[in-house]
Amino acid sequence: MYKIENEAFVCPMEVTLHILNDKWKMFIVYALLDGPRRFKDICEKFPKITQKTISQKLKELEAAHMVNRVVYPQVPPKVEYSLSETGKRIEPMVKAMFDFGVFYAETYGCVE
Amino acid sequence: MYKIENEAFVCPMEVTLHILNDKWKMFIVYALLDGPRRFKDICEKFPKITQKTISQKLKELEAAHMVNRVVYPQVPPKVEYSLSETGKRIEPMVKAMFDFGVFYAETYGCVE
DNA sequence: CAGTATCCTCATCGATACTG
DNA sequence: CAGTATCGATGAGGATACTG
Numbered sequence: 265m266y267k268i269e270n271e272a273f274v275c276p277m278e279v280t281l282h283i284l285n286d287k288w289k290m291f292i293v294y295a296l297l298d299g300p301r302r303f304k305d306i307c308e309k310f311p312k313i314t315q316k317t318i319s320q321k322l323k324e325l326e327a328a329h330m331v332n333r334v335v336y337p338q339v340p341p342k343v344e345y346s347l348s349e350t351g352k353r354i355e356p357m358v359k360a361m362f363d364f365g366v367f368y369a370e371t372y373g374c375v376e
Numbered sequence: 377m378y379k380i381e382n383e384a385f386v387c388p389m390e391v392t393l394h395i396l397n398d399k400w401k402m403f404i405v406y407a408l409l410d411g412p413r414r415f416k417d418i419c420e421k422f423p424k425i426t427q428k429t430i431s432q433k434l435k436e437l438e439a440a441h442m443v444n445r446v447v448y449p450q451v452p453p454k455v456e457y458s459l460s461e462t463g464k465r466i467e468p469m470v471k472a473m474f475d476f477g478v479f480y481a482e483t484y485g486c487v488e
Numbered sequence: 489c490a491g492t493a494t495c496c497t498c499a500t501c502g503a504t505a506c507t508g
Numbered sequence: 509c510a511g512t513a514t515c516g517a518t519g520a521g522g523a524t525a526c527t528g
Contacts, residue, residue, distance in 0.1 A: 266485045267485050267487075268480070273485075276475075276480075276481060279481050280474070281403070290389070291389070350479075354476060356476075357476055362389055362392070363388075365387070365388025366388045367462075368380070368388075368462065369380060373379050373380030373381070375377070375378055
């Protein structure tokens with residue numbers, strides 16, 4: 265039994281899924297694994313996600329200590345998002361997900 | 377670019393998330409990693425999920441070749457769900473998620 | 489550029505009851 | 509036991525427009 269910021273979790277899996285289990289967060293942290301990115305670049309990388317949702321998800325990830333937000337005081341504004349040290353720890357997880365996807369696509373799909 | 381059953385995916389991550397990214401599926405496949413389970417046992421393991429949802433998620437996982445469903449012809453009925461060979465391939469992924477959860481809880485939470 | 493503000497849709501999931 | 513049927517809630521996410 266773990267307690268994190270007043271929420272209780274029975275199992276570590278629950279903790280991980282609490283942070284990352286929604287429609288888009290995994291995609292966003294995955295995109296940040298390459299390195300820091302500006303808000304605009306994240307939006308362009310995911311044209312299917314609205315600005316509003318990206319903004320909201322980044323906030324949630326920041327609150328969960330997964331993402332750092334750096335504001336460069338200039339005009340026009342520049343804000344860079346990057347994975348925190350904690351956030352970088354998702355790498356093995358992402359790699360495993362990637363590998364599974366490759367296997368699955370090879371087994372049930374085709375490359376075009 | 378991959379094509380799987382008439383759906384297109386740009387990246388293997390997308391494939392994996394297409395199969396597993398919803399509120400409950402990860403929990404269900406995780407529970408099946410231990411071995412086959414009856415419908416009832418899955419329900420009891422997740423009292424927070426309704427029967428209806430569990431039933432629906434199992435169907436989707438079966439359709440995605442992740443889960444096998446075996447009916448024992450007896451009264452009262454007995455149905456066992458287990459991971460398919462494909463389903464078992466999630467193990468490294470689940471392990472990585474578990475490990476991340478442990479790290480996260482140790483860093484930001486406390487054990488009780 | 490990096491967001492907010494509104495308003496709204498729709499899928500997901502829940503509660504409850506029922507059946508082969 | 510292993511589901512299905514119905515109805516209903518809700519909140520995540522979308523569309524669009526606006527701002528410092």
